Amino acid sequence: MKSLFRFALVSLLLLVLAGGALGVWAWQWWRAPLPLAAASVELTIAPGSTARGVARDWAAAGVQVDERLLFAVLRLSGRAHQIRAGSYALSTGDTPQRWLDKMLRGEEQLEALRLIEGWTFAQARAALAKAPGLRQTVGALSDAELMARLGAPGQAAEGRFFPDTYRYGRGVSDLTVLKQAHAAMQRELENAWVQRNAESPLKSADDALVLASIVEKETGRAADRGRISGVFHNRLRIGMPLQTDPTVIYGLGTGFDGNLRKRDLQTDTPFNTYTRRGLPPTPIALPGREALRAAVSPERTDALYFVARGDGSSEFSATLDAHNRAVQRFQLNR
Incomplete structure (x- = not known):
């Protein structure tokens, strides 16, 4: 009877020691970097994926650990149902704890x-x-x-x-x-339209979007946006054609070869602002926030003309004679 008792006691002690050793190993594994097949592995977790499916997918993606162990970790965490769908990446040095935290927080790549x-x-x-x-x-x-x-x-x-x-x-x-x-x-x-100048000839937010796209294409230097918008507002106010090359180029579409010619300016399209007055029927590009603001809040100016100086900035003129001299100086004599 005594020998049987000693056997049972020894067996229990061995189980406790084994359990303790297993617990230590599990803790160390939880905090140690996962072995990966490459420097990083990636996968996308689909909505509705189960814990077993997530473990299988990670193992297939290159986490070099038995998927049954990964599944056990997910189940034992008690939070497997909280894993978020998305695209994830594991990198060298990531631990099982970090891996699970990423998926629980939805920390996508x-x-x-x-x-x-x-x-x-x-x-x-x-x-x-x-x-x-x-x-x-x-x-x-x-x-x-x-x-x-x-x-x-x-x-x-x-x-x-x-x-x-x-x-x-x-x-x-x-x-x-x-x-x-x-x-x-x-x-x-x-947001831009509610800040518009009360005296603006623009009739709608869509008009502002169209003008903003032209300002975006015509502006080589950010500081000139407001003044360029002011020129176009002046032209719209007096019924003068906008005469802006980017609209002509847009209207030519794939027919534009990079060289804008006199015949192009004379070829009528819905976007040719030399042959038609007012704004073109649609925007011609994606305008940014500053171009939108410039379109609705133009700088006050008496200028009706501007020409590129060749350094990104523009030369503004109030009269056609002054403009022609600027063209001669900055364009024809280059």
């Missing part, structure tokens, strides 16, 4: 798409099509079809997307990013 001031929508679409990790869904759609998908049927796409940097998780659709850019432009345009 984000990509970025930058839309540039002065880009046309065609350029924006080209950048969208090449954006890394973005799920492509609108490539085959026309601009009109795309705008209908965005809830703006009948609205011209040009100029309707705010130039900014947009961050997104891998697997996000291109339409989602466009919705953000479209909503951002709506907000920026509304």
Whole structure:
């Protein structure tokens, strides 16, 4: 009987020691860097993924640990149901604790798409099509079809997307990013329009957007935006054609070869502001925040003309004679 008791006592002691050793090992493993197949591994967790599925996906992505162990960690944490869908990356040095924290906080690996001031929508679409990790869904759609998908049927796409940097998780659709850019432009345009000059000849926020796109394309130096806007306001006020080359170039489309000729200025299109008075029918580019503000709050000036000096700045003139002299000085004698 005594020997049986001693055996049981020894067995219990060994179990306690083994359990303690296992606990120490588990704690050390929890705080130690995970072995990875590469310097970093990436994967996207889909909405509704189970703890077992997440563990299987991470093991398949390159975490060199048995997926059953990863699954056990998720289950024992008691928080497996809180893991957020998204795109994640593990790097050398990340521990199981850090790995789980990332997924619980939704600490995604984000990509970025930058839309540039002065880009046309065609350029924006080209950048969208090449954006890394973005799920492509609108490539085959026309601009009109795309705008209908965005809830703006009948609205011209040009100029309707705010130039900014947009961050997104891998697997996000291109339409989602466009919705953000479209909503951002709506907000920026509304904010600008409520600050408009009461004497402005602009009749609507859409007019301001069109003029802002022209100001964006005509401005080589930020300090000139307000004055360039002032020139266009003066021309609109007296019924003078805007006579701005970027609108002519936009109207030529793919027919423009980089060299604007006299015959181009005389070729009538809806966007030719030499042959037609007033604003063109749509914006010609993506205007930024400062161009929007300049369009609604122009600088007071008596100038009706301006010409590029060749260094990014512009020379402004109140009369045609002064303008012709400026053209001779800064353009023809270069």
